[in-house]
Amino acid sequence: MNHATRAAKFVGDADRTTWHDETLWFVRAKRDKAVYAVPEFQDLRELASQIKDHTLSKLDTYLEQFEEQAKRNGVHIHWAADAAEHNAIILDIIRQHNATRVVKSKSMLTEECHLNPHLLSNGIEVVDTDLGERIIQLRDEAPSHLVLPAIHLKKEDVGETFFKHLGTAKGEVDPQVLTEAARQHLRARFLAAEVAISGVNFAVAETGGVVVCTNEGNADLGVNLAHVHIAAMGIEKLIPRLSDLAVFTRLLARSATGQPVTTYTSHYTKPAAGKEMHIVIVDNGRTKQLGRPDFRASLKCIRCGACMNTCPVYRRSGGHSYDFTVPGPIGAILSPNIDMKKHSSLPFASTLCGSCSDVCPVKIDIHTQLYKWRQVLGEANEIPASKKWSMKLMGRLLTSPKAFGVGGKLARHGIKYLPYSLTHARHFNVWAVARELPTPPKQSFREWYQQQANTTA
């Protein structure tokens, strides 16, 4: 199944599509307001981009520096080449403590590695504690957005889920009441947890510490009550200095949700007395992406979600249509790096309007990279033959003025005589599935232009 087929399911419900589109646009508008309030916002984007470029250019050195500092702080460091190793390391730590109750705060990396099913199948109870994550965990779904994991759900859906799993009243849809129910339900889990797993927003090479940003405080509550803290960190999370955090914390929440900063920006540097802290440093394809000059800038991503909130395709097709941990424009760049065949349709799920690149706080050239992936996929024969041939034909047509002129004339006069069954043949012209063909103009642009030139001369 490709992106278009999956998106077709989503757009089948027109009201929901419109609602999804408007909800995300509302977040984008909040982002704009927050951004315009900071006079130096564009300077900050440039600085963030340069800091990340610099870090990637010395990634090995910074990884070693980070490890050394963290160890000095009494933190255990583990290295995982891929998802399987990441999962094995975490299960091993949990087992060493004979623990079975684990709370987790939001981490896209553990999603990427499918940690939950691995732990569950090994008898470990793992509870996601971010409200949105908990909702989708109860529904057995994947997150559909980087920072708003349950953005595809309406309050009626959440009400139904909580009625089923948390015993709230049937038909309860008040977000306040539902959130309170989740608070009580999760508090019991926090108090009982032996191990807490968190993601990492930033890792500081200079201090060996990691920074986690949340609004709910679920990471802090989990980590500070449990005996063991395991932080899962992608190698691209590094920044060199503590002071660099000033740049990134000013950008992250404003770009993500339009807040001036997340409620909690927490710095975990050393384990509490008598407790343990582990950091699992994960590659899982990242060094490979580092070696692709055209695409390595995607490793600068700070997972703010701004590119999805603004993307006209994402807003109207929903996060699940991407079928990848990170959806939206940035997901469409990261996914073919992992599996070119499986995700070959994603770089085409873009209008290339460039809105994603405009909002990206670290200035990733997202739409250019999407364009470049299309070339790579074409060369690797990973795009459908119909698309490939029609593009080839179009290319030839567009490079020959003569052929273009003749083709235009044929189309203008021909369309009205062609039978509907041909112009709307499903397999031949997917564009026309939900559209009518336009009435052809009497004149081509070229003819019109000639005429103008003659009359004004």
Add this chain to the structure above:
Amino acid sequence: MSSSREKILAAARANKPDEKPLPIVPDFGGDDSTERFTQVLTSIGGQVVWIDGPEQLQPVLKQLYPESRLSASPLFPGTVPVDALTSTEVLADVDLAVLPGEMGVAENGCIWLPEANMLHRALPTITQHLVLVLDHRRIVATMHQAYAQLPSTGGYGAFVAGPSKTADIEQSLVIGAHGARSLVVLLY
């Protein structure tokens, strides 16, 4: 040493681009007024109350939290003594934590709370209500100035900006997710 470590470091070394310079981050200046701080903190669900000085703390708290029964604080003898070894069961009952804030940031309303000011790392989030006491002269304009004043972040520390909140259900803002349900900053 693990072979994955060597593998990852070797791949990073082999695949990294040519070295790019690390930029110097300027101090952008900005508004460090208490008015700005108050306005931003209020807009994100916090509340600012002026007091004359730390000695006024207890009468003000009585007024603000007449219902509070179990309080913990390093600033006055609370009803629950808390330290780094206090058990989860005891912590779970605290309804009011009153902690000294170290520094405020006007641009986003956050307050730096280092481990040394928390009694227990979990106290600021497990308590039902949080009060931070802050000297108004310790407010800076932006995060640049805040980090410039932090030589290190200690073992643990957090910038706290308002009460715990969520908007995960249809983007409706709900105050009081898992952490403290309210945040009052007592400025003096």
